[in-house]
Amino acid sequence: MQDSVGAFLVQRLTVQYFANLREERGVSDETRETQARTPVQLYEEIANEYHLTVALSALRVAVNDEFSTMDAVLKDGDVVAFIPPVAGG
Amino acid sequence: MFCITSFPIEELPVAKPECAAGATVVFEGTVRDQNEGRTVESLEYEALESLATKEGQRILDESLQRFPILGATCVHRVGHLSVGEVAIRVVVTAPHRREAFDACQWVVDEVKSRVPIWKKEHYADGSSGWIGAKGLTVDG
Numbered sequence: 001m002q003d004s005v006g007a008f009l010v011q012r013l014t015v016q017y018f019a020n021l022r023e024e025r026g027v028s029d030e031t032r033e034t035q036a037r038t039p040v041q042l043y044e045e046i047a048n049e050y051h052l053t054v055a056l057s058a059l060r061v062a063v064n065d066e067f068s069t070m071d072a073v074l075k076d077g078d079v080v081a082f083i084p085p086v087a088g089g
Numbered sequence: 090m091f092c093i094t095s096f097p098i099e100e101l102p103v104a105k106p107e108c109a110a111g112a113t114v115v116f117e118g119t120v121r122d123q124n125e126g127r128t129v130e131s132l133e134y135e136a137l138e139s140l141a142t143k144e145g146q147r148i149l150d151e152s153l154q155r156f157p158i159l160g161a162t163c164v165h166r167v168g169h170l171s172v173g174e175v176a177i178r179v180v181v182t183a184p185h186r187r188e189a190f191d192a193c194q195w196v197v198d199e200v201k202s203r204v205p206i207w208k209k210e211h212y213a214d215g216s217s218g219w220i221g222a223k224g225l226t227v228d229g
Contacts, residue, residue, distance in 0.1 A: 088206030
């Protein structure tokens with residue numbers, strides 16, 4: 001989303017982490033003010049800030065409790081869950 | 090019905106099958122004391138519970154489309170589990186055993202690959218590791 005002068009707006013997003021990613025980040029969830037527009041931008045921002053070693057290519061993403069894609073457009077208030085490789089059973 | 094619980098699954102009763110069922114297959118996955126040559130003392134499971142429940146239910150619904158069965162349920166444990174405890178129970182009822190076995194196997198495979206649940210193994214030497222996380226870091 002851009003405003004009338006073309007500047008990117010800041011959105012507030014909730015981010016959830018699990019398993020090895022949660023341990024690397026050090027929290028299970030957080031609220032961020034960010035200019036990231038997609039999960040891939042958001043993850044790159046966070047990985048860069050906290051020196052995360054989990055590769056983006058290893059992750060899936062869920063937005064508001066549904067599986068989504070890394071290039072989905074995020075809206076203010078969205079809950080974004082980064083999902084490392086699952087291992088139930 | 091698919092559900093996530095922190096309650097010991099072994100203490101939950103298996104529901105009585107429908108009258109049309111000639112076969113009930115119950116699969117229980119239990120915590121093993123070895124993995125890839127290492128001695129395991131306990132496991133820790135965590136889930137993205139809301140999405141896990143939805144995706145798990147989708148798998149059960151799909152199983153009813155794919156196989157001539159009467160019912161399928163699954164319960165998955167979260168939290169800290171000792172060796173021998175039940176981590177997952179899948180129950181499939183069908184008129185005949187072959188379909189019940191096939192569907193049960195399919196449900197377990199799908200749950201393992203699709204449902205957002207993770208497990209961490211705690212080893213006898215004091216170390217621990219998340220299963221499936223190896224080799225997926227930026228550093229390789």
